[in-house]
Amino acid sequence: VLVGSLASHSSAGYYAYGSLLVWSLAAVGQNYSFTFNASLREAAGHRHAGPALRTTTLLSLGLGVIVAAVAGVMAIAGAPTEPVVTFAILAPVTVLRTMSSVFTAVLAVQHRDQFRTAVAWLSVGVKFALLVRVASHGSPAAALAFLVSDLVMSSIYGLAVHHADLQAGGVRDARGIPPLEGSDDDPRR
DSSP states (O other): OHHHHHTOHHHHHHHHHHHHHHHHHHHHHHHHHHTTHHHHHHTTTOGGGSOOHHHHHHHHHHHHHHHHHHHHHHHHTTOOHHHHHHHHHHHHHHHHHHHHHHHHHHHHHTTOHHHHHHHHHHHHHHHHHHHHHHGGGOHHHHHHHHHHHHHHHHHHHHHHHHTHHHHTTTOOOTTSOOOOTTSTTOTTO
16 A cells, blocks of 8 residues: 555555565465474474474575566566566565465464564564655565565574574483473473
């Protein structure tokens, strides 16, 4: 709405189409992470039982390449510069949104809902504040706001999920899994 009212309806449309593509592709990552729900529950939410960071990264990069390819095809086909640049910026957003979708599924099984909600609100706040400032510059600026806000969210989620070993101080149970931070088995309690 901000992009449409401050820039143009065309800009809002380019951003909306690009965002829809990002969210659709990120759903692939979310569905991939759901295949680990049973093993994560069995392991009390420990990331070792969930999606590997390497696989998550490769999947996310592959989906980002799809959006970059769309931008490339649009450029070759002679599309206007604005949607081409918008989709090019949304390629790394696809990578980040896919990764955060995977991390969200792990955090949900870990019962870290308040944390996820706080981070999501932070990300929305960053995005909205940026959009208010840059929406008049069109869909590429809106895509940049999306990129920055997803960088915040994905970074925080990634640290929360993939630094459990450091947080647990190397202590592991009989299965080789560190205790979940804040759990009864956490040696820092």
